[in-house]
Amino acid sequence: MTLxxxxxxxxxxxxxxxxxxxxxxxxxNVATERQxxxxxxxxxxxxxxxxxxxxxxxxxxxxxxxxxxxxxxxxGNHGVCAQGVNPFPQEVTAQMVANFEHGGAAINQLCRANGxxxxxIAIDLDTPTNDITQGAAMSEAExxxxxxxxxxxxxxxASVLVLGEMGxxxxxxAAALAMAAFGGDAKDWxxxxxxxxxAGVNRKVDAITRACAANSDASGLALLSAVGGRExxxxxGAVLQARAxxxxxxxxxxxxxxxxxxxxxxxxxxxxxxxxxxxxxxxGHARLLDxxxxxxxxxxxxxxxxxxxxxxxxxILRSALECHNGMATFAEAGVSDG
Numbered sequence: 001m002t003l004x005x006x007x008x009x010x011x012x013x014x015x016x017x018x019x020x021x022x023x024x025x026x027x028x029n030v031a032t033e034r035q036x037x038x039x040x041x042x043x044x045x046x047x048x049x050x051x052x053x054x055x056x057x058x059x060x061x062x063x064x065x066x067x068x069x070x071x072x073x074x075x076g077n078h079g080v081c082a083q084g085v086n087p088f089p090q091e092v093t094a095q096m097v098a099n100f101e102h103g104g105a106a107i108n109q110l111c112r113a114n115g116x117x118x119x120x121i122a123i124d125l126d127t128p129t130n131d132i133t134q135g136a137a138m139s140e141a142e143x144x145x146x147x148x149x150x151x152x153x154x155x156x157x158a159s160v161l162v163l164g165e166m167g168x169x170x171x172x173x174a175a176a177l178a179m180a181a182f183g184g185d186a187k188d189w190x191x192x193x194x195x196x197x198x199a200g201v202n203r204k205v206d207a208i209t210r211a212c213a214a215n216s217d218a219s220g221l222a223l224l225s226a227v228g229g230r231e232x233x234x235x236x237g238a239v240l241q242a243r244a245x246x247x248x249x250x251x252x253x254x255x256x257x258x259x260x261x262x263x264x265x266x267x268x269x270x271x272x273x274x275x276x277x278x279x280x281x282x283x284g285h286a287r288l289l290d291x292x293x294x295x296x297x298x299x300x301x302x303x304x305x306x307x308x309x310x311x312x313x314x315x316i317l318r319s320a321l322e323c324h325n326g327m328a329t330f331a332e333a334g335v336s337d338g
Contacts, residue, residue, distance in 0.1 A: 013240070069161075
């Protein structure tokens with residue numbers, strides 16, 4: 001049974017913000033003291049120190065570790081593709097899912113390199129969501145179903161959860177979610193996605209503008225139903241389940257980060273256990289990170305999706321914990337700290 005098993009409304013999901021666990025202040029304090037006593041100038045490891053302390057707070061120990069890293073890629077299809085926003089046909093979603101399953105995608109190699117167990121979960125690919133330019137993408141029941149599937153994918157034994165997505169047309173969905181949550185013009189959030197030309201970008205801008213107008217009454221978690229998709233809802237469900245289990249989450253790029261904006265809109269505390277693996281080349285991602293008050297771990301000019309940037313960031317997280325746990329303190333090393 002998952003956190004969402006018995007929940008029948010998005011309003012009830014939003015209410016979970018008051019009951020979910022928070023980072024452990026005691027573990028954070030002890031881990032900070034350890035960082036400040038290691039054989040280095042205070043703060044010299046920069047973000048690596050912050051990541052180690054972040055992990056300590058969620059694992060409730062001053063010596064956090066990664067015994068099992070779980071990576072999950074959720075896949076879905078989108079009705080907004082009827083507006084010509086995608087340079088590739090929707091059949092590519094299923095074809096890429098097969099590629100993931102056969103080990104041939106970038107995410108397979110990056111998970112192997114950085115020590116993560118990968119699974120891919122395709123959600124009703126034969127039934128795309130509704131066209132968001134005409135109204136809501138999904139009913140509340142469909143949204144909750146996808147969220148539950150995301151929650152069910154989380155392994156309770158995981159030390160960290162790496163999240164990614166696949167879905168032709170979902171860069172349009174990401175931009176629509178960002179605009180619906182934080183405003184601005186569609187052109188502020190739109191990029192080329194999987195390779196749209198200028199005409200394709202203009203079609204995306206037009207579709208997102210119409211979608212946000214058609215769903216202007218939606219707010220909070222209802223944004224998922226209004227302009228989201230099944231893989232975005234599954235990502236939100238996985239984030240919530242991980243939170244209930246105190247499992248830190250590494251989000252991928254623009255699309256994966258945008259998937260969580262309805263959670264943030266409902267209550268910013270929902271994303272406290274999440275870090276963003278990298279800032280994508282998609283122009284809306286840096287703007288979105290500012291809105292979410294999130295600092296990416298990496299900036300590598302990536303724009304692939306699949307969880308690829310998050311998987312690379314997992315390696316950085318592992319490095320942070322190796323230093324935190326393996327370095328000697330000044331006292332242990334017999335080194336004067338001044």
